[in-house]
Amino acid sequence: MQLAAHPHQPDYSPRQNDVLDSALRLLVDGGEKALTTAGVARAANCSKESLYKWFGDRDGLLSAMIGFQASKVRTFDDTAETLTAETLQEHLVLFARDLLEVLAGDVSLALNRLAIGQASRDGSKLGSMLQERGRRQIGKRAGALLEAGRDAGLLVFGDRDDAYDTLYGLIVSDLHLRMLLGEDSGRMVKDFGRRAEKAVSAFLRLYGSEKSSA
């Protein structure tokens, strides 16, 4: 696959990927406080010296973790299918559910917490990295879907980004933040389906053409 990976994202050896995996697991069930260099080394059965050789310093390790995770989530599906009102709605609901499930994922929550914790420090770059590789990526899928809907005469909007912003807000609202703040996410996962349907329904009422409601 490979597809000319982003130049700023160096690829790591399998061994190093294993280490990053261990570090992510450690972060997920221990929080940022548990993510010490010694802890990562112990969990991954490697030496601290190797960590520093491979990733430079702690921040380099964190960046590598984010890049690694993003590379695993790299989601794209080219739905070259011709859209009808029903299939558009189905695809939107599917997108909404996927989005909610990604946001509610253990690793996603842990990484977002990590990046937010580092956001106050200068530089840090972690926030923009998450932003770039996370939302931008999934936003492209939504953007393509929206434009396909417009091309099929099912959606009416001027600015694609505005429409996506609205869709995102209808789907997520402050759910993401509540989960980041520690609200039990397991309890609300069961409602994702209904939530996705309601959000898409509202979105279609706002941006659907009369043709789509026929």
Next chain:
Amino acid sequence: MQLAAHPHQPDYSPRQNDVLDSALRLLVDGGEKALTTAGVARAANCSKESLYKWFGDRDGLLSAMIGFQASKVRTFDDTAETLTAETLQEHLVLFARDLLEVLAGDVSLALNRLAIGQASRDGSKLGSMLQERGRRQIGKRAGALLEAGRDAGLLVFGDRDDAYDTLYGLIVSDLHLRMLLGEDSGRMVKDFGRRAEKAVSAFLRLYGSEKSSA
């Protein structure tokens, strides 16, 4: 005013409030990392021993900071005015702008980052505190406004919380999270007005009665 403060929120002496103020300022422009007990003591011209006597331990200090800040933002305006389509829209836009400006505030961002950073640890309570005193409080204002709109026949909705959730999502979308991740908030403050208007416009299209669009 006083109005029987929450029993779990002890009131502090003026001196202690000053200390909390200094601590908040320190947190705002230094991030969580800068919020050390020694730093707070130095910034507030008090001794560490006093900090521990007053607030128990570091977590107690953090809780006190959140409670203190929430007590300052206690916003409620009883608009006992009779609503028309225009005044409802004005009030909603005003609410939206206020909400955006609160969320974009230095202190709000810093406290949310702090609570999110502590969310992975057990207990912690900071997240629920922020949630309770932050969103719940401002949500009551919105809820009252929505119900007043419904009573006036201008809004149509079944569940008030659902409607508020939609309104919140339309206003905020992922803006809050982006700011928490470090995206420059100053650049987008200027758009709050337009954003508020667009969100309220969409909300009224979804939940407004035909009477309100007349």
Next chain:
DNA sequence: CATTCACAGTACCGTACGGTACGGTTCGCC
């Protein structure tokens, strides 16, 4: 077999932080 390389394991160092203890000072009160 000798050499080299990559790495684990561990000991170590400097520092920073949470929390405690203590001397000195101010202020109210009898």
Next chain:
DNA sequence: GGCGAACCGTACCGTACGGTACTGTGAATG
């Protein structure tokens, strides 16, 4: 004036962490 409470400033302690250096080991290479 004498006394005690509150409190500041600072020194101190234990610990934990980021980062470095050193030793041992196994596997590849010649």
